[in-house]
Amino acid sequence: MGGQITGHLGSGKAIRWQTGQGAGYGEGLEPGVPMPEPAVGNVRFVAARTRRGWHTQEDFVEAYDAAAQAMGERARVSVRQVRRWESGESTWPNRDARRVLQALFGCPLDSLGFVRSRCPAGRSGTELAAQLEAAEGVRRRTFFGGVLFGSAPLFDLAALEHLTAAARDARRYSDHELVAHLRAALDDAARADGLTGPHHALPATLGILSAIDGTAREARPDVRHALLRLGARGAELAAFLHRDAGAPAPATAYWHHQAKEWATVTSDGAMHAYVLLRQAQATERPESARMLDLAHAATRGPWTLPPRPRAEALQQEARALALTGAPVDDVTRTLDRAHAALDQADPVSETATCTGPLGENYTRERLMVQRAICYREAGQPERAVALFQQHLTPQFGTRDRAFFTAHLAGALVAAGDPDEAANAGLCSLALASDARFGQALAELRRTDAALRPYLRLPSVRELNDRLNELAAA
The missing domain is CATH 1.20.58 (Methane Monooxygenase Hydroxylase; Chain G, domain 1)
Known part of the structure; x- marks a missing residue:
C-alpha cells in the first residue's frame, strides 16, 4: 500500500513522495495510545543526532525520510524505530537503514553506538560481510544502483537538498x-x-x-x-x-x-564514441592495452567524431601506445594525426559549455601539454619538460593547471631535477587541495613516490608532509 507523505529538506520547502512498505518500515503508534519515552541506552546516537540539529526524534525521522527518498530507498522509519535505536534494543540496523544512516552521518555505524549482531555458526564475520555485500550489490539494480553505495559520505543534508x-x-x-x-x-x-x-x-x-x-x-x-x-x-x-x-x-x-x-x-553515434574516449581516459595506467583498445575504437567505429574530440581521442591513443612500450616514432606519428584533425576544426567558441559541441574546449595548447604527457610516458622526460614549460600557461582553468603541473612535476623527477619537481608539485597541490581535484592529487602521489629517494631535500620533505596532512584530513 502506498501513500503520500510530506517531508522537508534543509531549505524548509515541502516535498512530496510516494511511499511503499518494505524491510525496515517502522510501525506507527495506535491512535490515542502514547508511547512512553524509554531510557536512553545509545548515547552516541543521541549525541550525533542533536549535534546535527535534529533535536527531537520527529526531526530525525523527517530528515531520514528525506534522505531515503533522495537515495532511491523505499523504506522509511517511524518514531518508534528511532526510540528502539536510542534505547539500545535494536543492535544493528537492516541494510536499507544502514545506507541512509551512513549518508546522513557520514561515519561508520559502530561510531553511532550500534553493535553488530553475532555471526551465525559456521561463518566468520569476514565471510558473512562478503556475502551481505554481494547480496546488497544484486539488490541495488535501480537508477542509482551502485552509485551512492561506497560514496555516501560525499553527501550531507545540504547536498541531498x-x-x-x-x-x-x-x-x-x-x-x-x-x-x-x-x-x-x-x-x-x-x-x-x-x-x-x-x-x-x-x-x-x-x-x-x-x-x-x-x-x-x-x-x-x-x-x-x-x-x-x-x-x-x-x-x-x-x-x-x-x-x-x-x-x-x-x-x-x-x-x-x-x-x-x-x-x-x-x-547519437558521436556521443557514443566520445564516451569510449572518456572510458579510455578513465583507464588506469596498468591497463594500457584496454586504454589503447578504447581510444582506437573511438576513432574507428561505426561513427564519426567531430574534429576536436577526434584529435583528443588520437592523443589518448598516442599515450596508450607509449604506455604499452611502442616505439616513440609511432607515438609521434599518432600525435601528428591528432594535430591534423584539430586543424580541421571550426574556431573555438568563447563560451564553451558542458552541453555544447563535443570537445568544444579542446585547443592546440591543450593538445601540446597532453603531447608532453605522452612523451613523459614514452620515457623522454626532457622533451616533456620543454613542452610543459612552453605551453602550460595561466589560460588553463584551475583544475587543468593542477593536473598538468602535477605531470610536469613527475617529468622533472624523471629528468633528474628533484628540487624543481617538488616545487612544481607544491604549486599543483596549492591549486588542487581545496577543491580536492582527485586526478591531480593522484598524479602528485605518484610524483611523491618517485621523490622518496630525495627526502633529504627541504622541498621534497615539504611536499611529502603536505600530502600526508591532506590525506589525514
Missing part, C-alpha cells in the same frame, strides 16, 4: 521549457565543478539526471528523445565527477554505461 532540487523544480516547466532548463542546470553544475570541485557538483548533477530519467518516462516522443540526448551528456559528466571524487570504480563504469545506452537509443 541539491540532489532533489532539480527533480522537484522540473515539474514547474512545460515540455518546451524543460529541456532548456535542465541543459542550463547541467552547464551550471559543470562550471561549479571547475571552481569548487566534484564533491560540490556531484549532488546537483545526480539530481538533474534523476529529473531527466523521471520526466522522460512520461514525455512525448520528441521531448523524450531530447531529454535522453541531454542525459547522455549528464551521465558522462557524472562518470567524470565520480572518478575525480575518488568514488569506487564501479560508480564511474555505471555512468559510462548509462551514457552509452542513452547515446545509442537516441542514435
Whole structure:
C-alpha cells in the first residue's frame, strides 16, 4: 500500500513522495495510545543526532525520510524505530537503514553506538560481510544502483537538498521549457565543478539526471528523445565527477554505461564514441592495452567524431601506445594525426559549455601539454619538460593547471631535477587541495613516490608532509 507523505529538506520547502512498505518500515503508534519515552541506552546516537540539529526524534525521522527518498530507498522509519535505536534494543540496523544512516552521518555505524549482531555458526564475520555485500550489490539494480553505495559520505543534508532540487523544480516547466532548463542546470553544475570541485557538483548533477530519467518516462516522443540526448551528456559528466571524487570504480563504469545506452537509443553515434574516449581516459595506467583498445575504437567505429574530440581521442591513443612500450616514432606519428584533425576544426567558441559541441574546449595548447604527457610516458622526460614549460600557461582553468603541473612535476623527477619537481608539485597541490581535484592529487602521489629517494631535500620533505596532512584530513 502506498501513500503520500510530506517531508522537508534543509531549505524548509515541502516535498512530496510516494511511499511503499518494505524491510525496515517502522510501525506507527495506535491512535490515542502514547508511547512512553524509554531510557536512553545509545548515547552516541543521541549525541550525533542533536549535534546535527535534529533535536527531537520527529526531526530525525523527517530528515531520514528525506534522505531515503533522495537515495532511491523505499523504506522509511517511524518514531518508534528511532526510540528502539536510542534505547539500545535494536543492535544493528537492516541494510536499507544502514545506507541512509551512513549518508546522513557520514561515519561508520559502530561510531553511532550500534553493535553488530553475532555471526551465525559456521561463518566468520569476514565471510558473512562478503556475502551481505554481494547480496546488497544484486539488490541495488535501480537508477542509482551502485552509485551512492561506497560514496555516501560525499553527501550531507545540504547536498541531498541539491540532489532533489532539480527533480522537484522540473515539474514547474512545460515540455518546451524543460529541456532548456535542465541543459542550463547541467552547464551550471559543470562550471561549479571547475571552481569548487566534484564533491560540490556531484549532488546537483545526480539530481538533474534523476529529473531527466523521471520526466522522460512520461514525455512525448520528441521531448523524450531530447531529454535522453541531454542525459547522455549528464551521465558522462557524472562518470567524470565520480572518478575525480575518488568514488569506487564501479560508480564511474555505471555512468559510462548509462551514457552509452542513452547515446545509442537516441542514435547519437558521436556521443557514443566520445564516451569510449572518456572510458579510455578513465583507464588506469596498468591497463594500457584496454586504454589503447578504447581510444582506437573511438576513432574507428561505426561513427564519426567531430574534429576536436577526434584529435583528443588520437592523443589518448598516442599515450596508450607509449604506455604499452611502442616505439616513440609511432607515438609521434599518432600525435601528428591528432594535430591534423584539430586543424580541421571550426574556431573555438568563447563560451564553451558542458552541453555544447563535443570537445568544444579542446585547443592546440591543450593538445601540446597532453603531447608532453605522452612523451613523459614514452620515457623522454626532457622533451616533456620543454613542452610543459612552453605551453602550460595561466589560460588553463584551475583544475587543468593542477593536473598538468602535477605531470610536469613527475617529468622533472624523471629528468633528474628533484628540487624543481617538488616545487612544481607544491604549486599543483596549492591549486588542487581545496577543491580536492582527485586526478591531480593522484598524479602528485605518484610524483611523491618517485621523490622518496630525495627526502633529504627541504622541498621534497615539504611536499611529502603536505600530502600526508591532506590525506589525514
